[in-house]
Structures are given as C-alpha cells and as structure tokens.
Amino acid sequence: xxxxSRKGARTSSRDRAAxxxxxxxxxxxxxxxxxxDDKAGKTAVPERVSVFKTYKLFIGGKFxxxxxxxxxxxxxxxxxxxxxxxxxxxxxxxxxxxxxxKAFPGWSGATAYNRGQILYRVAEMLQGRADQFAAExxxxxxxxxxxxxxxxxxxxxRWVWYAGWSDKVAQVAGSANPVAGPYFNLSVPEPxxxxxxxxxxxxxxxxxxxxxxxxxxxxxxxxxxxxESAPLPALSLAEVLATSDLPGGVVNVLSGxxxxxxxxxxGHQDVNAIDLAGAAGQRAAELEAAAAENLKRVLxxxxxxxxxxxxxxxxxxxxxxxxxxxxxxx
Amino acid sequence: xxxxxxxGPDAAGRLAEMADVTASDSAxxxxxxxxxxxxxxxxxARAAALGTRSIKTSAKAYALDLAISMIDLTTxxxxxxxxxxxxxxxxxxxxxxxDPTAPSVAAICVYPDMVPVARKALDGTGVKVASVATAxxxxxxxxxxxxxxxxxxxxxxxxEIDMVIDRxxxxxxxxxxxxxxxxxxxxxCRRPDGTSAHLKVIFETGELSTYDNVRRASWLAMLxxxxxxxxxxxxxxxxxxxxxxxxxxxxxxxxxxxxxxxxGLKPAGGIRTAKDAIKYLVxxxxxxxxxxxxxxxxxxxxxxxxxxxxMQRQKLSTGRYSGPDYVTVD
Numbered sequence: 140x141x142x143x144s145r146k147g148a149r150t151s152s153r154d155r156a157a158x159x160x161x162x163x164x165x166x167x168x169x170x171x172x173x174x175x176d177d178k179a180g181k182t183a184v185p186e187r188v189s190v191f192k193t194y195k196l197f198i199g200g201k202f203x204x205x206x207x208x209x210x211x212x213x214x215x216x217x218x219x220x221x222x223x224x225x226x227x228x229x230x231x232x233x234x235x236x237x238x239x240x241k242a243f244p245g246w247s248g249a250t251a252y253n254r255g256q257i258l259y260r261v262a263e264m265l266q267g268r269a270d271q272f273a274a275e276x277x278x279x280x281x282x283x284x285x286x287x288x289x290x291x292x293x294x295x296x297r298w299v300w301y302a303g304w305s306d307k308v309a310q311v312a313g314s315a316n317p318v319a320g321p322y323f324n325l326s327v328p329e330p331x332x333x334x335x336x337x338x339x340x341x342x343x344x345x346x347x348x349x350x351x352x353x354x355x356x357x358x359x360x361x362x363x364x365x366x367e368s369a370p371l372p373a374l375s376l377a378e379v380l381a382t383s384d385l386p387g388g389v390v391n392v393l394s395g396x397x398x399x400x401x402x403x404x405x406g407h408q409d410v411n412a413i414d415l416a417g418a419a420g421q422r423a424a425e426l427e428a429a430a431a432e433n434l435k436r437v438l439x440x441x442x443x444x445x446x447x448x449x450x451x452x453x454x455x456x457x458x459x460x461x462x463x464x465x466x467x468x469x
Numbered sequence: 470x471x472x473x474x475x476x477g478p479d480a481a482g483r484l485a486e487m488a489d490v491t492a493s494d495s496a497x498x499x500x501x502x503x504x505x506x507x508x509x510x511x512x513x514a515r516a517a518a519l520g521t522r523s524i525k526t527s528a529k530a531y532a533l534d535l536a537i538s539m540i541d542l543t544t545x546x547x548x549x550x551x552x553x554x555x556x557x558x559x560x561x562x563x564x565x566x567x568d569p570t571a572p573s574v575a576a577i578c579v580y581p582d583m584v585p586v587a588r589k590a591l592d593g594t595g596v597k598v599a600s601v602a603t604a605x606x607x608x609x610x611x612x613x614x615x616x617x618x619x620x621x622x623x624x625x626x627x628x629e630i631d632m633v634i635d636r637x638x639x640x641x642x643x644x645x646x647x648x649x650x651x652x653x654x655x656x657x658c659r660r661p662d663g664t665s666a667h668l669k670v671i672f673e674t675g676e677l678s679t680y681d682n683v684r685r686a687s688w689l690a691m692l693x694x695x696x697x698x699x700x701x702x703x704x705x706x707x708x709x710x711x712x713x714x715x716x717x718x719x720x721x722x723x724x725x726x727x728x729x730x731x732x733g734l735k736p737a738g739g740i741r742t743a744k745d746a747i748k749y750l751v752x753x754x755x756x757x758x759x760x761x762x763x764x765x766x767x768x769x770x771x772x773x774x775x776x777x778x779x780m781q782r783q784k785l786s787t788g789r790y791s792g793p794d795y796v797t798v799d
Contacts, residue, residue, distance in 0.1 A: 236790065240792070408794065
C-alpha cells in the first residue's frame with residue numbers, strides 16, 4: 140500500500156514537473172479516478188498533496204542548502220524527473236573541509252572500539268531504511284526492485300564488514316619490528332586526515348558505501364562528492380549518518396559536478412588525501428596533478444567491481460605508518 | 470574648520486573650546502544626557518545592511534592587506550613569556566614568511582611588563598609597541614596605581630597605551646571622575662622629550678548595558694583627549710559587535726564635525742575571520758569616511774584574525790584554499 144501511494148505521489152509530482160507528460164511506469168489511475176469523482180458530483184475527499192523532499196547537502200552534521208542557492212534536476216535511468224538536488228559550489232567544498240578538519244581530532248582520537256560501535260550503529264539505521272534506499276537505487280540505476288534490494292543488502296553487509304575492521308586494522312597494517320638494539324620497535328597505522336572522496340559514478344549506493352566506510356573506519360574524516368547523475372542515495376545516506384551517533388563533520392556529503400567541485404577539493408591545501416573513484420581519464424589526471432601541490436595521497440580510479448569482495452586495500456590507502464622506538468630494560 | 474589629529478599639538482586648543490561642558494560634574498552630565506538617544510533597531514539594521522556588501526577580487530585583495538596593516542596583534546595572557554612575545558613580534562613584522570609582499574601589522578599589544586621585550590624585538594621595523602595599562606582589564610585600582618602602571622609602560626618604550634575606564638564610576642554617573650582619570654592618564658603618557666604615547670581608551674562596551682551609554686562614553690573620552698576609542702578588552706563575554714562599532718564610528722564622525730579633531734577607533738575582541746574584518750572596513754568607509762581607512766585611525770584588536778587574513782590572502786594569490794598547516798600556531 141505504501142508502495143502504491145508512493146508511486147501515485149511520484150506520478151503527480153512528475154506531471155507537474157514534466158508538463159503532464161507522465162512516465163511510462165506511471166499509473167494514471169489516481170488522477171483519472173479523481174476526475175471521475177468530480178463528474179459524479181460527489182463530495183470527494185481532496186487528494187492528499189504529498190510532501191516533497193528537499194534534498195540538501197550534509198556539512199558538519201547539518202543540512203544546509205548549497206551556498207550558491209543552485210539546484211539541478213536529478214532523473215532516473217530513463218530520464219524521468221525524480222527530484223532537485225543541490226548543485227554544490229567550491230564554497231560548499233570549502234565549508235565541508237573546514238567541518239571535516241574540525242571533526243578530525245575527536246574522531247581520530249576516539250577508540251577503535253568506539254568507532255566500530257558507531258559504524259555498526261550506522262549499519263543498523265541503514266537496515267531500517269532499506270526500503271527507501273532500494274527504491275532510490277532502483278530509480279537511479281534502472282534496476283528491478285528485487286535487484287535493488289539485493290544491492291542495498293550488500294551495502295549494509297559491506298558497512299558492517301568495514302565496521303568490524305576498526306579494531307583490527309592495526310594488527311594487519313602494523314607490526315613489531317625486530318631491531319638490532321635494546322628497543323621495542325613498533326609500527327602502527329594512523330589516519331591520514333581529511334580525505335576527499337569522489338564517489339563512483341556507476342554505483343550510486345554500493346559503490347558509495349564501499350568508498351566512504353573504509354575512509355572513516357580508520358579515523359579519517361571525509362568530504363564526499365556524490366555520483367553526479369545519481370546523488371539521491373548519497374544524500375539519503377547523510378540522513379542516516381546524522382541519526383547514528385556519528386559526530387558532525389566526520390562525513391560530509393556534497394552533490395554537484397565533478398568538474399566544479401573536484402578541482403577545489405584536489406587543490407585544497409588542508410585536504411590530506413583524495414580518492415578519485417568518481418573521476419576518469421583526463422579529468423582524473425588533472426585532479427591528480429592538482430593534488431600533487433601539497434603531496435596529497437591519491438587513490439587512482441581502477442575500474443573496481445563494487446560487487447566483489449573489497450579486501451582491505453581502500454583502508455590501507457589512507458593510513459600513515461608511525462614507528463616508535465621504546466627502550467627495553469630501563 | 471581644518472582637521473587636526475587628536476594626538477597633535479592643536480587638539481588641546483580645540484578641546485578647550487568645549488571646556489564649558491566639561492567644567493563640572495553637572496555640566497558634563499547635562500551635556501552627555503543631552504546627546505540624542507540611540508535608535509537601537511535602526512542601528513542594528515544599518516550595521517546588518519552594511520554587512521551584506523560583497524567585496525571581491527581586487528577590492529578584496531586591497532581590503533585584506535589593509536586589514537592586516539591595521540591589526541594590533543595581541544597577546545594578553547597570564548601565560549605570556551618573553552619567548553612568546555618575541556615570536557609574536559617576528560610574526561607581526563613579517564606575517565607571511567612565504568610572501569614578502571604581505572604587509573606588517575600596525576602594532577604588537579602586550580602587558581606592561583612585556584613592553585621591553587617587544588620594544589627590543591620591534592626596534593627599527595616600523596611596527597609599534599602597544600601596552601595595556603591602568604589595571605587592565607578590570608580598571609579596579611586607585612588612580613596612583615593606574616598612573617604608575619602607565620608611566621612604567623611609557624618609560625619602557627610603549628608607543629601606544631590602551632587604558633580601561635572605570636566602568637563602575639561611569640555606570641554610577643560619576644562622569645567627571647572618569648573624565649579626570651582619562652586626562653591624568655593622558656598626562657602620564659607624556660615622555661621627557663615632550664612627545665606622547667598615543668592613548669586608546671577602552672570602554673568595555675559589553676559592560677555598559679545600553680547603546681546610549683556607549684555614545685556617552687565615546688563623547689566623554691573624546692572630550693577628555695583620547696586619541697583612540699576602543700570597544701573592549703576581549704576579556705568579557707560580549708566584545709566588539711558591528712552595531713557598537715557603527716555607533717562609535719558615528720560618534721567619532723560627529724565629534725570631528727563639531728570640533729575638527731580626528732579621533733581613531735579600535736574594535737577589539739571577537740573579530741576572527743577575514744569576512745568579519747572586511748565588514749568592519751565597510752562600516753568605516755560608509756560612516757566615518759575614507760580618511761579613517763588607515764592604520765593611523767582604525768585598528769583591529771585581534772590575535773586569531775591575522776591567520777585567517779593570511780589564509781585568504783594565500784587563496785587569492787594561488788587560487789587554492791589554504792589551511793591551518795600553512796600559518797603559525799600562536
């Protein structure tokens with residue numbers, strides 16, 4: 140029932156937006172029934188006007204509109220209007236980096252156990268809104284409902300998988316080094332800092348989760364640019380993050396053009412690393428060149444299959460190794 | 470009527486023309502309470518409206534450099550050490566070591582016992598030494614103590630003295646007492662060679678309760694011979710705000726129109742971002758006029774503001790957003 144009314148509401152909104160040119164999936168039943176009620180002269184209960192959702196950015200734990208005031212139209216895979224998403228500007232990127240930097244000491248200083256708990260909590264919240272995400276993924280990627288639901292399940296599982304890594308990554312990436320002297324010599328991984336993430340364009344939700352979770356689980360904070368043509372799952376993920384004990388600013392979600400928001404992020408002197416999963420070809424090369432200015436860590440796009448078992452590589456890409464020498468027998 | 474600077478030799482003659490209103494406590498009260506009341510709503514609206522001006526590109530570059538050159542770089546902590554004062558002095562002389570075109574600040578502002586350290590560090594650089602005095606920040610001490618405090622700072626080489634008024638006496642209506650204190654401290658600013666340290670008079674507007682009181686205090690201090698009037702100590706909850714600064718600018722402008730004596734203004738405390746600083750510059754230009762847009766007649770009392778101005782400056786010159794890693798930690 141909820142599904143039916145949801146579709147009905149979407150039909151009417153689409154009619155308004157697209158000049159009555161209803162999509163192929165659109166049932167015309169509801170509007171038809173209303174007019175026949177009118178003809179019959181009955182006192183019809185007025186059709187409920189659904190509440191439109193205003194998608195917003197997620198910066199510092201708050202949901203601002205774009206500083207530029209702009210939005211752009213988001214369509215489903217067949218070109219039918221779904222919603223307006225904020226068209227982020229370089230100033231939104233700047234604000235997001237400030238928020239991420241502010242959140243970094245607290246998040247990287249939290250115990251691994253605490254970070255794991257919070258990320259697990261995120262997975263719980265994702266699970267609770269699985270239907271909403273399945274609908275958004277189905278629209279964004281043109282999948283059937285069953286396939287979209289499977290994608291969402293995979294994303295939740297992946298989030299849990301990464302959450303479990305929080306107190307284990309040091310055992311895998313760190314080491315106790317044998318040295319020729321009376322010292323303990325220990326190498327431990329530390330978070331890199333603020334990481335800019337260009338989310339994959341081809342997988343709006345599973346791909347998004349697969350790039351965001353490995354960045355934050357190790358204690359980095361992230362500024363995420365959602366997939367350009369399918370930002371709605373990312374903007375909804377922000378609502379999940381806002382309600383799951385994740386401190387404000389740890390993950391910041393922007394929507395907009397890679398061509399506009401990517402260069403300021405890549406050139407930003409206060410960003411420590413950038414994941415170029417959502418860029419390709421010449422653009423990725425340009426962003427990598429801009430990122431070289433302050434020696435950012437760069438993770439190049441690699442044509443990843445987001446459905447495959449990810450392995451720990453994406454976590455290890457955004458870690459620094461700290462080695463300490465500790466005298467023995469003093 | 471030709472303009473004369475408040476610290477010049479002719480100002481005393483101009484003020485003597487106003488002697489009838491300052492001759493006695495009752496005359497002074499009659500004059501100060503005869504000043505027109507402040508339209509609080511209009512004042513706030515005007516300050517807010519002027520805060521919306523958009524200053525971009527070359528105008529912004531000019532404003533940033535001007536703001537840097539107007540800063541009284543301040544350290545007024547119980548934990549101040551000679552080393553910190555020396556470091557701050559070096560920073561004031563050359564704020565951005567990577568860019569020699571960045572201007573020096575106007576002055577370094579310290580406690581009286583740190584004046585010799587700052588004097589030694591700044592000799593020959595053109596950057597002035599300012600010292601707070603008169604039992605800063607509360608002003609709760611007897612007149613001999615205040616005068617000794619002032620004289621010590623002046624003899625140690627301070628170019629400028631920031632005194633606080635006795636807010637208790639002012640609020641109790643003992644205007645003549647405040648007036649005489651300012652006159653006495655001004656006399657104590659005189660050096661053996663006949664020159665004088667410039668005197669800034671701090672009202673602590675956050676403790677004066679009403680805009681009417683701020684206007685009265687402004688006129689009182691200017692009649693008593695202040696070279697600068699200054700909003701706050703930076704040590705209480707409410708510091709410089711745009712409306713209070715606008716009000717004091719109007720007082721400075723009106724005093725100039727009435728007597729021909731030009732008095733400077735220094736908002737202090739709570740100005741942390743380049744954006745705020747530029748808003749203040751707009752207030753100055755639109756209220757007092759362009760003649761006040763120099764470090765001789767307008768100052769910012771600030772410490773963290775300089776770093777933000779430098780980051781904005783770097784952004785303008787490189788096109789990349791800068792970060793706190795590229796300015797000093799004070």
